[in-house]
Amino acid sequence: MSRSIDLAVIPGDGIGQEVVAQGLKVLNAVLPEDVKLETKEYDFGARRYHASGETLTDADLADLKAHDAILLGAIGDPSVPSGVLERGFLLKLRFAFDHHVNLRPSRLLPGVATPLAGQPEIDFVVVREGTEGPYTGNGGTIRKGTPHEVATEVSVNTAFGVERVVRDAFARAQARPRKKLTLVHKNNVLAFAGHLWTNVFNKVAEEFPEVTTDYIHVDAATIYLVTDPGRFDVIVTDNLFGDIITDLAAAVSGGIGVAASGNINPSREFPSMFEPVHGSAPDIAGQGKADPTATVLSVALLLRHLGYDDEASRVEGAVSADLGARGDSRRTTDEIGTALAVRVAG
Amino acid sequence: MSRSIDLAVIPGDGIGQEVVAQGLKVLNAVLPEDVKLETKEYDFGARRYHASGETLTDADLADLKAHDAILLGAIGDPSVPSGVLERGFLLKLRFAFDHHVNLRPSRLLPGVATPLAGQPEIDFVVVREGTEGPYTGNGGTIRKGTPHEVATEVSVNTAFGVERVVRDAFARAQARPRKKLTLVHKNNVLAFAGHLWTNVFNKVAEEFPEVTTDYIHVDAATIYLVTDPGRFDVIVTDNLFGDIITDLAAAVSGGIGVAASGNINPSREFPSMFEPVHGSAPDIAGQGKADPTATVLSVALLLRHLGYDDEASRVEGAVSADLGARGDSRRTTDEIGTALAVRVAG
Ligand SMILES: CC(C)[C@H](C(=O)O)[C@@H](O)C(=O)O
Numbered sequence: 079m080s081r082s083i084d085l086a087v088i089p090g091d092g093i094g095q096e097v098v099a100q101g102l103k104v105l106n107a108v109l110p111e112d113v114k115l116e117t118k119e120y121d122f123g124a125r126r127y128h129a130s131g132e133t134l135t136d137a138d139l140a141d142l143k144a145h146d147a148i149l150l151g152a153i154g155d156p157s158v159p160s161g162v163l164e165r166g167f168l169l170k171l172r173f174a175f176d177h178h179v180n181l182r183p184s185r186l187l188p189g190v191a192t193p194l195a196g197q198p199e200i201d202f203v204v205v206r207e208g209t210e211g212p213y214t215g216n217g218g219t220i221r222k223g224t225p226h227e228v229a230t231e232v233s234v235n236t237a238f239g240v241e242r243v244v245r246d247a248f249a250r251a252q253a254r255p256r257k258k259l260t261l262v263h264k265n266n267v268l269a270f271a272g273h274l275w276t277n278v279f280n281k282v283a284e285e286f287p288e289v290t291t292d293y294i295h296v297d298a299a300t301i302y303l304v305t306d307p308g309r310f311d312v313i314v315t316d317n318l319f320g321d322i323i324t325d326l327a328a329a330v331s332g333g334i335g336v337a338a339s340g341n342i343n344p345s346r347e348f349p350s351m352f353e354p355v356h357g358s359a360p361d362i363a364g365q366g367k368a369d370p371t372a373t374v375l376s377v378a379l380l381l382r383h384l385g386y387d388d389e390a391s392r393v394e395g396a397v398s399a400d401l402g403a404r405g406d407s408r409r410t411t412d413e414i415g416t417a418l419a420v421r422v423a424g
Numbered sequence: 425m426s427r428s429i430d431l432a433v434i435p436g437d438g439i440g441q442e443v444v445a446q447g448l449k450v451l452n453a454v455l456p457e458d459v460k461l462e463t464k465e466y467d468f469g470a471r472r473y474h475a476s477g478e479t480l481t482d483a484d485l486a487d488l489k490a491h492d493a494i495l496l497g498a499i500g501d502p503s504v505p506s507g508v509l510e511r512g513f514l515l516k517l518r519f520a521f522d523h524h525v526n527l528r529p530s531r532l533l534p535g536v537a538t539p540l541a542g543q544p545e546i547d548f549v550v551v552r553e554g555t556e557g558p559y560t561g562n563g564g565t566i567r568k569g570t571p572h573e574v575a576t577e578v579s580v581n582t583a584f585g586v587e588r589v590v591r592d593a594f595a596r597a598q599a600r601p602r603k604k605l606t607l608v609h610k611n612n613v614l615a616f617a618g619h620l621w622t623n624v625f626n627k628v629a630e631e632f633p634e635v636t637t638d639y640i641h642v643d644a645a646t647i648y649l650v651t652d653p654g655r656f657d658v659i660v661t662d663n664l665f666g667d668i669i670t671d672l673a674a675a676v677s678g679g680i681g682v683a684a685s686g687n688i689n690p691s692r693e694f695p696s697m698f699e700p701v702h703g704s705a706p707d708i709a710g711q712g713k714a715d716p717t718a719t720v721l722s723v724a725l726l727l728r729h730l731g732y733d734d735e736a737s738r739v740e741g742a743v744s745a746d747l748g749a750r751g752d753s754r755r756t757t758d759e760i761g762t763a764l765a766v767r768v769a770g
Pocket residue numbers: 164165168169321612613643
């Protein structure tokens with residue numbers, strides 16, 4: 079049997095180049111010999127924007143669509159006005175490729191520092207909706223710049239969009255030992271969207287009788303994330319709430335240095351995209367100081383998405399072992415990547 | 425000179441009755457003899473809702489309007505469907521009395537446990553907008569309950585509404601030793617509202633040259649709240665972001681047991697309302713177990729709002745001293761209230 083992975087690689091800005099190189103190193107090391115890995119690098123981000131004014135064109139999307147998956151380092155640079163690359167590249171890609179399952183696992187791994195006292199057990203996954211809610215760009219401004227300006231943002235929520243992500247989250251909860259799913263929303267205030275989410279959640283729950291469910295308002299969820307993060311197993315939530323609580327979740331479970339994410343289209347109609355949660359960190363770019371761990375864990379998510387479950391587990395195991403053995407040693411980006419590559423190969 | 429305070433008291437549900445009694449005890453103890461305190465109790469909340477189906481009528485609002493300020497315990501009970509009392513009472517009151525400055529101080533007081541490691545210094549105030557954003561009830565649903573349902577929530581932001589709360593926040597920052605104000609928003613994604621907030625913020629900043637300013641996205645703000653809360657002095661933010669980050673802020677600075685809040689109309693055209701951030705906690709209601717500290721700190725905010733600065737400081741000082749001396753002792757609601765009343769009187 080001959081298998082292959084055709085990967086689009088987007089190193090991007092700042093430390094993106096450095097961490098992606100290590101992600102690829104580990105990917106190469108973990109794949110069995112019979113799997114042919116092909117990669118094609120794309121130069122998106124600040125450099126491209128400054129050179130051409132372009133962020134992501136229809137032709138780019140057509141090129142990217144041909145790949146099995148996308149590995150991204152980081153996009154963003156202080157030289158580009160805030161919002162341009164976020165909306166023109168990152169969000170555009172999520173929407174164009176219908177990445178409705180934004181997957182963000184949080185595990186406090188052995189040896190990793192947390193700002194929380196008492197080193198609590200943390201092992202949950204947030205399934206964040208990726209194509210609706212307040213992220214659709216709906217809304218507008220009248221009388222801009224005057225004392226009578228009115229600016230609106232419209233959160234758009236559809237039964238179709240909510241149901242597919244809720245069902246995905248139930249399936250993930252069903253496959254985990256604790257089988258618990260928490261809906262996070264603000265249905266006491268955002269009553270229109272809240273009713274839709276709650277209603278769909280309760281309906282889909284009937285298909286998964288083994289999954290225990292509960293509901294928590296987003297404000298209260300932030301309290302539990304610092305006082306009792308162990309209560310969470312799988313969380314499903316709206317695009318904006320997911321954005322907020324996954325940054326907090328990353329912070330309490332070791333920081334964004336080890337936080338991985340997948341922007342997933344489960345139908346595989348479009349390639350899914352995997353990226354570390356951290357940004358381009360221009361202040362440390364090019365110095366070999368960046369920790370490639372979050373990228374390597376994103377490679378594990380990519381492997382699992384493409385059906386390489388054993389390889390994904392090996393990568394995750396290597397990261398756990400490496401973090402546990404890390405101590406206070408200061409290693410370069412390359413040294414960490416090589417250590418992980420050695421572990422997955424061994 | 426004869427002075428007076430005419431206070432509306434809304435004990436509300438669950439532990440509301442118990443904690444408000446202690447708040448009034450401390451208020452009575454701290455006020456100078458020449459200040460005449462008149463109180464009138466109102467029976468709002470679950471009981472009233474079950475008896476009459478009413479939450480807050482126009483006649484109620486007219487009655488409340490006649491007072492100088494409102495002290496509230498807690499509103500909410502599991503017997504009432506989620507959202508009914510929240511929208512029908514709490515939010516209705518904020519909107520009717522134009523409580524646009526929702527003030528939520530966070531101080532980690534001596535002797536208070538925090539879920540964060542290393543007992544960091546925390547002393548900041550969140551000024552949350554209280555009458556706009558996603559809280560306006562704008563939006564709607566079509567094809568409800570069908571697979572084609574669409575539900576929208578509209579965040580409404582006006583230059584008028586943003587400017588007044590931003591100016592209030594700048595004035596508060598100006599009056600504090602560090603003189604620092606942070607705008608929290610998500611202007612890279614919510615570009616219409618984000619542009620309005622950022623633009624107004626930068627414009628008002630010109631009037632306060634001594635105040636240092638910065639901007640942080642709401643997702644990143646949750647990270648700083650657990651990794652470096654000391655960086656914040658005053659925060660100004662939108663209604664929903666403020667809801668979320670103030671619960672997190674309360675959690676890291678000792679929990680909602682000590683978190684106070686004011687729903688303020690600075691013009692005094694309508695009475696302002698002061699309440700603990702915690703809810704009605706029906707599980708421990710009537711057992712003398714509730715900690716009245718958050719209510720007592722809300723009384724301090726009330727005093728300061730009405731111009732009784734010295735008395736406000738005395739209440740805050742009494743709470744600090746009491747918390748510092750508290751140790752592991754388990755005291756009843758009444759014992760804590762009495763201890764605080766003794767301290768402010770002495
Ligand atoms: C960069 C930004 C558009 C993005 C988001 O808000 O989704 C980021 O915060 C994230 O969480 O991936």
